[in-house]
Amino acid sequence: MIFGAIVAGGTGTRMGISDMPKQFLPLGKEKKPIIIHTLEKFLMCTELDFVYLGVHKDWVDYTHELLKKYIINNYQKKIFVVEGGTTRNLTIINMINKIEENHGESSDHILVTHDAVRPFLTLKMIENNIENARKHRVCDTVIPAIDTIIESTNHDFITTVPARKNLYQGQTPQSFYASEFKNLYNNLTPDEQNNFTDACSVFVRNNIPVKLVDGAGFNIKITTVSDYRIANSIIEGDIID
């Protein structure tokens, strides 16, 4: 089976403008929460059997209320809300555990994981992820790096300036076989588990080739106040591409 896994475990500490985690902030003229925009795009993908939402434990009830308010009845049965973990990868593990509990363990379960705060993804990106996960076991959505990236190991002076042509900015979705991710994650050291901020790092650590899938510049992650403003202006205005 194929599952959407929307990661929304954050509590909004980076936004600093609201007590509400950023994935629940309203976006667009209809003031629909960001997470609902993202979820609706996943619901349009007929290849996905179910969509799981991993949210912080304090916001589980609130999320259920949002689903009742915004999601049409036909789609309610496709959605499960799971309590998130303390890290992004633990939230994914919690979702995998719940998937195995609900639908049985299987080495064929594919997970399309995505940040709740990237509501501009397209259906095509989800489909490309599914296709590439099937073909290459694991894939990551990226765009070529635009800015020159500087590395500084002492946080004071430049250590290296890597060649930009080989650099990409990671986005989501990231997609892979659920059981493989779980096994690899469980075999990491506690330090590695804490340091790896995304799922693909776990595969790279184990020398498993991760296929690149085309993302898009507009697939922005709404993390800061200015991102939030940009997102609202994108959705209400026209931008030349």
Place this chain on the structure above:
Amino acid sequence: MINCVYQLASPGNFSIKYSELNLNTSLIIRPLYMSICHADQRYYLGLRDMKKLREKLPMALIHESVGEIIYDPTDTYKPGHKVVMVPNSPDKNYKTNSIIYENYQKNSKFLSSGHDGFMREFVDLPADRVVSVNNIDIKISSICEFISVAVHAVERFKNIAHEIRENITIWGDGSLAYVLSCVIQNEFPGTKLTIIGKNEFKLSKFWFADNIYLTDDLPKNFQTDHAFECVGGDYSHDAINSIINHINPQGTAILLGVSENKIAINTRDILEKGLTFVGSSRSGRTDFEKAASILENSKIQKRLEQIIFEDAPVRSIADIHRVFKTDLNTPFKTIFKWEL
């Protein structure tokens, strides 16, 4: 949900509009294949009047498309069902038995003329604006709107032209003339069909017609009971006056060619012969239904395959430019898979 709408911002320039799409009320359709119309090409190249361009752009192009149902609140169609989308959108007060066809209603909207066409990630339409084509080859279905325009012209003809229909002649050798000839032969199997055009290569595709003539090789005594004009542009003048010369008294001429400029025509002979000139433009839902049923005929499908050129899929804005450029160099219809 946020929907990507690929608009022509100005001739040769596209922009993406991110608009909110409400899932509660409309059918959600994902376009799968599209076909380019001359009207789209005129916007893309900026060949329309500047005032009109300023009025209508930015706007998503394309009004010929087949898609799949993603969501249907009326439960008429299951997800994945293939449908063609009707770009004409009549006023909510329009009654289907109205004397005036839906495509000529003053308050009708047309998607890709002043309103966004089908170059979008998803299209939201009321249930009566889609027609099922689930059992028809998807590439052929992509030109269903184009067929429906020919069906509509024939419908107008049936209702207006007198019963002597031994000969019908089409002036023009392009895509519209081709599909019209298929529809006419389907509707009037006993009628002799003649095609008059300027391009020998294009005319050779009309092998199934009874007579084919180059415009400068038309016999002086050539006569036809009725005529369809599919020339348009600057040559409308020549075509319409040739029709007036060769059509029999009280004949009906259906005009389908679009011209940006005004055309001088021989009204003296129109009066003397008692001719009827009928404008025919676009189509409505019933024409789409008829077009879809015609497309189920495998013989007609094979004929239509002859005028379809499939370009590579569209996966980016650069690809949209590519298909419009390809279309300039293909003699008939350019279709492409929509993967945005």
